[in-house]
Structures are given as C-alpha cells and as structure tokens.
Amino acid sequence: MAYANADYDFTGCVAVVTGGTGGIGAAISERLAKGGAQVVCWDLKPNPESRFTQDTVDVSDPASTDAAAQRLLARSGRIDFLINNAGYAGSTVPLDEYDVAEWHRIVSVNLLGVFHACRSVVPAMRAAGQGRIVNIASLAGKEGTPNASAYSASKAGVLALTKSLGKELANAGVLVNALAPAAVKTALLQQMDQAHVQNMINKSPMGRLGTVDEVSEMVAWLCSGSCTFNTGAVFDLSGGRATY
Numbered sequence: 001m002a003y004a005n006a007d008y009d010f011t012g013c014v015a016v017v018t019g020g021t022g023g024i025g026a027a028i029s030e031r032l033a034k035g036g037a038q039v040v041c042w043d044l045k046p047n048p049e050s051r052f053t054q055d056t057v058d059v060s061d062p063a064s065t066d067a068a069a070q071r072l073l074a075r076s077g078r079i080d081f082l083i084n085n086a087g088y089a090g091s092t093v094p095l096d097e098y099d100v101a102e103w104h105r106i107v108s109v110n111l112l113g114v115f116h117a118c119r120s121v122v123p124a125m126r127a128a129g130q131g132r133i134v135n136i137a138s139l140a141g142k143e144g145t146p147n148a149s150a151y152s153a154s155k156a157g158v159l160a161l162t163k164s165l166g167k168e169l170a171n172a173g174v175l176v177n178a179l180a181p182a183a184v185k186t187a188l189l190q191q192m193d194q195a196h197v198q199n200m201i202n203k204s205p206m207g208r209l210g211t212v213d214e215v216s217e218m219v220a221w222l223c224s225g226s227c228t229f230n231t232g233a234v235f236d237l238s239g240g241r242a243t244y
Contacts, residue, residue: 005217008224010035014076015223016069018059018117019086021047023186024136027212028083031220038076042068042086042117059086059113060105062120069120078128081223082121084114084158085136095149103150110154114161122165122174131174132223135162136215139182139238155180159234166232175231177222182238185209206239 015032019025020041029039029052041050042057042065055071058064072079088109090102114135125131140148141155159178166176183189183200189209201209218235221227236242 006221006224006226008035008220008226010037010080010223013037013080013223014072014078015039015081015083016042016072016079016117016121017052017083017085018042018057018113020052020083021050021054024181024184024212024215025083025085026050027216028085028219031213031216032081032083032223035220035224037081040072044086059084059117060108062116065116065120069124073124079121079124080131082117082125082131082133083136083219083223084117084134086113087136089148089151092147094147098150106150107154107157110151111157111161114158118161118165118176122169125174126169126172129173132227133165133174133176134219134222135176135178136219137162137178137180137234139180139236139242142180142234142242162234163232170231175222175227177227177230177232178234179215179218179222180234180236180238180242181210181215182241183209184215184237185211204239204241208239210237210239 010032015037017025017029017039020029021043033039040053042055044058046054046056055068057068088106090106135158137158138155140152141159144152162176162178169176189197
C-alpha cells in the first residue's frame with residue numbers, strides 16, 4: 001500500500017524562494033505552486049527554462065534583497081512565505097588550505113544571505129501578523145563535515161539564526177523553522193567524486209540519498225496551516241543518520 005501525499009491550499013499566498021530555479025529550489029517552487037501559491041524566485045542567474053516569476057537578486061547584498069522585497073510588495077502587496085534555499089558549497093579542502101576569499105564568499109551567501117533576506121521580508125510579515133520562513137540548512141551544520149569548514153560553519157549559523165528569529169517572532173504570527181538535510185540527489189552530485197557520494201550514502205541507515213521531493217514536502221508542511229506550534233525548530237531529513 002502506497003501512502004498518499006498531503007494536499008495543501010496555498011491559494012492567494014505569495015512565496016519567495018531564493019535559489020528557486022534549480023535543484024532543491026525548483027522542487028520547492030513546484031510544490032508550493034501546486035498548492036496554488038504565487039512563486040517568485042530570487043536568483044543571481046535567472047533560468048530561462050523556469051516557468052516561475054524571477055527576479056535577479058544577490059542574497060549576499062542587502063541592498064539587492066531590500067530592493068527585491070519592495071518590488072514584490074509593490075506588485076503583490078504581501079509576502080507570505082520566504083524559503084531561504086540559495087547556497088554555495090565551495091571547495092572541499094582542509095581549513096588551512098582554503099582560499100580566504102572563497103571561505104568568506106561561502107559564509108556570505110549561505111549565512112549572510114539568509115540574514116539579508118529575512119531582514120528584508122520580516123517587517124512586512126510582522127505588519128501582516130502572519131508568515132512562514134523556512135531556512136534550508138544542512139546536516140553539516142550539526143555534525144561538521146571534514147574539509148568543508150566554511151560550509152559547515154555557515155549552516156550551523158543558519159540553525160542558530162533560525163532559533164533566535166523564531167523566538168523573536170513567536171508572538172507575531174510568523175513561524176521560522178529550518179531543515180537539515182543529509183545529501184540530496186541533485187545534478188550537483190554528478191559533479192562530485194563518486195567515491196565521495198558513495199561515502200555519503202554509506203553513512204545513511206536507509207542506504208540512499210534524499211530526494212528533492214522529500215525536501216519540498218517538508219517545506220510545504222512547514223508553510224501550511226497544519227504547522228502551528230513549531231517555530232525556531234530544526235527538522236532533520238537524513239534517512240536516520242542524524243543522532244541529535
């Protein structure tokens with residue numbers, strides 16, 4: 001017997017998905033749109049094949065996220081969901097071999113990008129008395145991945161930011177939560193050493209990678225009316241790998 005996915009009605013809702021035109025972001029955009037949401041993708045490089053409204057945004061630049069938020073509010077009058085998905089993995093090297101500029105860039109996109117997007121959108125959500133923010137972090141932020149110090153540190157920062165902002169907005173009608181996926185099957189993995197990918201699979205008790213649809217389903221639930229008493233929380237998507 002196959003279990004059916006939940007149905008959600010997001011009719012009338014406006015969703016911002018950063019990095020929303022490829023990989024996990026595209027699956028999230030599709031899932032929210034399936035429920036009726038108007039999806040706007042904030043991406044540094046627009047994808048001509050995407051069917052969603054796109055706005056060229058550099059999340060590492062607060063002026064860029066501010067301007068994008070104001071454009072969307074002027075056009076739609078509301079922002080209901082903010083999904084912080086944009087990210088940059090960078091090189092996989094020992095800490096003392098990292099190029100300093102690249103280390104800074106990884107943190108700038110992955111952590112400061114979440115801060116900038118939240119800072120630009122939260123005032124409108126607070127004024128409306130409602131909203132959902134979902135930050136896509138990583139299991140690396142909980143465990144610390146060898147030779148990925150910048151990525152691990154940036155994602156750990158996203159988890160702490162989520163907990164802090166969740167407490168700040170707990171009585172404002174705005175819920176803030178994070179996902180911490182283990183490795184997810186995307187085109188990006190095809191660019192990695194296959195022995196490295198197999199090592200990630202071997203760490204999973206389920207013995208497989210996650211899927212983009214599994215991520216998007218959890219995001220949909222966190223944006224839905226079924227989620228009402230969860231904020232500042234971290235939800236694992238690890239196939240049983242996470243231990244705390």
